[in-house]
Each structure stands twice: as C-alpha cells, then as structure tokens.
Amino acid sequence: MSLADGARGDLRLTGLHxxxxxGFVAVESLDLVIPQGSFFALLGPSGCGKTTTLRMVAGLEDVTKGTIHIGDEDITHAKPYKRPVNTVFQNYALFPHLTIAENVEFGPKRRGVKDPAQEVKDILALTELSEQAAKKPAQLSGGQQQRVALARALIxxxxxxxxxxxxxxxxxxLRRAMQIELKRIQEEVGLTFVHVTHDQEEAMTMADTVAVMNKGRLEQMGSPYDLYTNPKTTFVANFLGQSNLIKGKVVGREGSGADEVVKVDMYGTIATIKASRVHTDSKDVWVGIRPEKVLIQPAGTAIDAPGxxxxxxxxxxxxYMGVSTEYHLxxxxxxxxxxxEQNTGRRGGLVSAGTAVDVSWRPEFAFLLDSSQDAEAGREEE
Structure with a gap:
C-alpha cells in the first residue's frame, strides 16, 4: 500500500540556523538531504537541536536563517497547515471522546473528503487496528494508541x-516491538519518515540513515553500520555504544590505495589501522576499538587474532550478563x-578478577581519531 504517489521529492535543509x-543557538549551519521514501533518524542527547530542527520542518518554529525544501517547493516560511508534513508526538494527542475510526477519519473529513470510509479501513488494516475501530482511546494499550496516532497522520x-x-x-x-512495526509500515507506505530520538538502539534499528547531532551541529551522518564501525569523532564513538580510546603516536605509513595502513605506537606496541579508518592528520591520536572486538586470553596463551x-x-x-560477559581490564x-565477550561456552567459564591477560584485536576493526578531541565526549550524554 503505497501512499507516496505524487510525492514532491527529497527533504532538503540548507544552512539551517x-x-x-x-542569544541561545539551538541549530547552527545544518545541511541535510533526506531522500524521498527513506527512514531517516536525527539522533542526539537532550538539547542537541534535533527537536528544534523537526519543529522548523513542521513550521512550529521560525527559521532564523537558511531554507527548507521538499523537492522544488520552498516551505521555509509556509504556515504549518499548508505544508505537506504531519507530525506524530510522544503524547499522541488523540480525541478521547471519538472512536478509533473517528480519530483516523478526522483529517480527511476536515479536508472535505465526503466518504473516507474505505481509506480509513485500509489505514486501520495497515496499522493492525481493524479490530479496535469501534473502541475509544482509553480502552487501548500504549502501543495501540501510538499506532492510532500514526494512522491518523498517514491517512x-x-x-x-x-x-x-x-x-x-x-x-x-513494547518499544522494541514497535520499532519493528514502524519500520514495516514505513517500507510498505513508501513515505519519508524523519524520526527524532535520543535512543541509539532505536535509531540504529529503524533508520536507513542516521544523523548524529551535538550542540546544534551535525557530528556525522551515515548508515547505522558505518557510524558504529567507523566513527569520525570521539562524540560519535562514545555516544553510539562504547569505545576504548587509547593514546598513541603515528610513526609511519605503509602500502598504497586500499592496502594503505597507518602505524601507531601505543605505549610501546605498534598498532596497524587501515587508512580508510583514519580521521586525522595529527601525529597524536586516539586509537579506537569497540569492546566487542577486544579479545583476551590468560597471559602467555595464544589469541585468535593477527593484531x-x-x-x-x-x-x-x-x-556476567547472560548472553555476554563484560570484562574490565x-x-x-x-x-x-x-x-x-559472547558466552558461547568455548572458554568453559569466566576469566576471574585478578587474572593476568594478553589483549588483542583484528587491525581492520580499529579506527583513528585526533587526540585533541575530548576522550569523554558523548559518554556523559548516555
């Protein structure tokens, strides 16, 4: 069931301020292109500017500087009700005295659609609310109410x-179940979804593209996989999951093209990082590695890694966390x-506190950041 027929095109934010x-600057020089039909997430801590950005797109906040386009249409200063945009809020804002079907048909009737019954029926089926059509919002669970708000916007x-x-x-x-539902609905209707959240897992589960914001600016944008595996700033490295950041000094380069690597001295050990994962020209660096990529073995025994x-x-x-064990070294x-470390049973038990261990990781999993960046950035925001 596609609702995207006749859609105008990409959502473009240019120099948005x-x-x-x-005097408080909530958003500064934001440039984004959100492809038509994509699921896009604006991710960041409270106060980073993501909700303000959303409200400017909706017309609920005035733009200080910059432009907002949907396709060729400039909507920067258009009235909210004249924009081809709908918003679903956290509080749902359903009409308590109307049935679910009446809540959903409110929009079409307001637009002058004479008989929206079939359209309402289709939207309720899409959002799996057909059996709830005659109920009032108070009779529904939180997840069902969220779907009603979504249906009312989609229609x-x-x-x-x-x-x-x-x-x-x-x-x-319920939130995890609804993440899957939202993604299913977005793929089925083919509309552009722009999702604001501070929840990293939520953004990575649903979005095709994630834009990480911090203090009104864009830190990094890309697929969830790229952002997580190859962060370009310490904020992204720490805000998306956890990262080990180890001080080092660049001592040379080897190879060329796709095989080029950078050699880094970390407290007497030479680490190798692929050039495509190096995000600084500085000699003084942070070597970054995700905790799940770190391998340990009791001192003097072989580690299954070439690093x-x-x-x-x-x-x-x-x-011990059931599916895995978190070791502090x-x-x-x-x-x-x-x-x-995943608890696959291969080890045969936990490595107990006080055990001397050797540590390693595969070199293709490491990334390199400028040591002038704060190693704690993003951690206090979790």
Missing part, C-alpha cells in the same frame, strides 16, 4: 512524516579497557 531572542498522505520521540512513553519490550598483542593487563572485574599504563 535557529537562534532564540536570548493525510503527507510527503514527510515527522516522528518526535514517538516511542518514548512505552516500556522497553598486535598488548601484554601485562589484569582483569579487574568480570560482569587494567592496562600497564593505568587505563581501564572494556571487553565484551
């Missing part, structure tokens, strides 16, 4: 559907690294 009268056939933390009021289990080994680590804590230079 929002400054409030008190208006907007070019762009804006989702402002729509799952925030749901419990964890450089770091010797002299000691397990300071082993936290105290390195010889005093830094604590984290290792996530």
């Amino acid at each position: 929002k400054r409030y009268p008190n 208006n056939r907007p070019d762009v559907l804006l989702l402002d933390e729509p799952l925030g009021a749901l419990d964890l289990k 450089g080994h770091l010797a002299g680590a000691v397990v300071s804590e082993a936290v 105290t390195m010889p230079w005093g830094q604590e690294l984290i290792c996530f």
Whole structure:
C-alpha cells in the first residue's frame, strides 16, 4: 500500500540556523538531504537541536536563517497547515471522546473528503487496528494508541512524516516491538519518515540513515553500520555504544590505495589501522576499538587474532550478563579497557578478577581519531 504517489521529492535543509531572542543557538549551519521514501533518524542527547530542527520542518518554529525544501517547493516560511508534513508526538494527542475510526477519519473529513470510509479501513488494516475501530482511546494499550496516532497522520498522505520521540512513553519490550512495526509500515507506505530520538538502539534499528547531532551541529551522518564501525569523532564513538580510546603516536605509513595502513605506537606496541579508518592528520591520536572486538586470553596463551598483542593487563572485574560477559581490564599504563565477550561456552567459564591477560584485536576493526578531541565526549550524554 503505497501512499507516496505524487510525492514532491527529497527533504532538503540548507544552512539551517535557529537562534532564540536570548542569544541561545539551538541549530547552527545544518545541511541535510533526506531522500524521498527513506527512514531517516536525527539522533542526539537532550538539547542537541534535533527537536528544534523537526519543529522548523513542521513550521512550529521560525527559521532564523537558511531554507527548507521538499523537492522544488520552498516551505521555509509556509504556515504549518499548508505544508505537506504531519507530525506524530510522544503524547499522541488523540480525541478521547471519538472512536478509533473517528480519530483516523478526522483529517480527511476536515479536508472535505465526503466518504473516507474505505481509506480509513485500509489505514486501520495497515496499522493492525481493524479490530479496535469501534473502541475509544482509553480502552487501548500504549502501543495501540501510538499506532492510532500514526494512522491518523498517514491517512493525510503527507510527503514527510515527522516522528518526535514517538516511542518514548512505552516500556522497553513494547518499544522494541514497535520499532519493528514502524519500520514495516514505513517500507510498505513508501513515505519519508524523519524520526527524532535520543535512543541509539532505536535509531540504529529503524533508520536507513542516521544523523548524529551535538550542540546544534551535525557530528556525522551515515548508515547505522558505518557510524558504529567507523566513527569520525570521539562524540560519535562514545555516544553510539562504547569505545576504548587509547593514546598513541603515528610513526609511519605503509602500502598504497586500499592496502594503505597507518602505524601507531601505543605505549610501546605498534598498532596497524587501515587508512580508510583514519580521521586525522595529527601525529597524536586516539586509537579506537569497540569492546566487542577486544579479545583476551590468560597471559602467555595464544589469541585468535593477527593484531598486535598488548601484554601485562589484569582483569579487574568480570560482569556476567547472560548472553555476554563484560570484562574490565587494567592496562600497564593505568587505563581501564572494556571487553565484551559472547558466552558461547568455548572458554568453559569466566576469566576471574585478578587474572593476568594478553589483549588483542583484528587491525581492520580499529579506527583513528585526533587526540585533541575530548576522550569523554558523548559518554556523559548516555
């Protein structure tokens, strides 16, 4: 069931800027192109400017500078009700005295559609609400109410559907189920979804493309896989999951083209990083590695990885988490690294606290960032 027939095109934000009268800059020089028919997420901590951006697209906030286009149409200063945009908020804002079907048909009737019954029926089927049509909102669960709000927005056939933390009021289990539902619905209707969230898992589960925002600016944009595996700033490295960041100094380069690598001295151990994962020209760097890519073995035993080994680590804590174990490793230079190890049963038990271990990782999983960036950026925002 495609609702995207006649859609105008990509959503383009060009040089978007929002400054409030008190001088606070919420959004600064934001450039985004959101392809028509994609599921796009604006991700970041509270106060990063993501909701303000959404409200400017919806027409609920004035633009200080810059433009907003949908296809060739400039909607920068258009009235909210004249924009081909609908918004689903966290609180749903359903009419309590109307049935579910009446809530959904409110938009078409307001637009002068004389008999929207079939359209309402189709939208209720799409959102799996057919059996709830005669009920009132108070009789539905939180997840069902969220779907009603979604159905009420979709029936208006907007070019762009804006989702402002729509799952925030749901419990964890229901929220995860609704993430899959939202993605299914978006793929079926073919509309552009722009989803604002502070939840990293939510953004990565649903979105084709994620834009990470911090202090009103765009930190990095890309697919969930690219952002997670190859972050370009310490903020992205820490905000999306966890990262071990180890100080190092570039000592040389080898190879060329796709085979080019950078050599880094980390406290006497030489690490190798692919040139495509190097995001600085500085000699002083952070070597980044995700905890699940870190491998450990009791000191002196073989590690199944071709990377450089770091010797002299000691397990300071082993936290059993069912599917995995989180190891805290105290390195010889005093830094604590984290290792996530899947509990496949291969090891035969936990590595206990106090055990001396060797540490390694495959070189293609490491990334390199400028050491002038704050190693704690993004961590306090979790």
